[in-house]
Amino acid sequence: MNSISSNNKSQRNHAKEIEVTALAFLCHFFEMNFNENSEEFAQEFVSDYKKKFSKTETLNKFETLFNSYKNFENISYTIEEIDFDIFAENDGYALAEGNVTYKAILPNNEFVEFDNQFKLFFYIEAGKWKVFFFKFPGFAW
Numbered sequence: 001m002n003s004i005s006s007n008n009k010s011q012r013n014h015a016k017e018i019e020v021t022a023l024a025f026l027c028h029f030f031e032m033n034f035n036e037n038s039e040e041f042a043q044e045f046v047s048d049y050k051k052k053f054s055k056t057e058t059l060n061k062f063e064t065l066f067n068s069y070k071n072f073e074n075i076s077y078t079i080e081e082i083d084f085d086i087f088a089e090n091d092g093y094a095l096a097e098g099n100v101t102y103k104a105i106l107p108n109n110e111f112v113e114f115d116n117q118f119k120l121f122f123y124i125e126a127g128k129w130k131v132f133f134f135k136f137p138g139f140a141w
Helices: 014-030 055-067
Strands: 044-046 052-054 071-088 091-105 111-125 128-135
Touching: 014 071, 014 091, 014 111, 014 128, 044 055, 052 055, 071 111
Parallel strands: 044 128
Antiparallel strands: 044 052, 071 091, 091 111, 111 128
C-alpha cells in the first residue's frame, strides 16, 4: 500500500498522522480514558461481524470493559507496520498493526495477561484519520 492514487499529490505525512492517531488510541486505552472528545474515533464503527456501532455505543463497550478492571500494568506495545491507500485528498484507508502486552488488574487484585497483535483500521473523516474498526487483545465486540 502506502500510495497516493490521485494526481493531486498531498504534502501531508499520512504515515505520521496515522501513527499519532494509533498512539492516541493506545494511550487512551491504557489510561482508561476514551470519551466523546476522543478525536481518534470515527463517528461510526464496524465490528468483526460487520455490525455497525455508533461512537457512543463503542464508548459504552469500552466503559463496560474498563469497569471490569482496576487498572492496567506492565504495558508495552509496538506499532510494527502502517499501510495506507489514498484515493483523493480526503478519501483513503489505512491500517496500523503491532503487538501489545499488558496485565489487566481485577477488583480482587487477580489479573489477566494479554500478549497479542492488535490491528487498527482507519479512514479519513472530516480531513483526519479516524479509527473505524479494530482488533485489540482484551476487547470483544
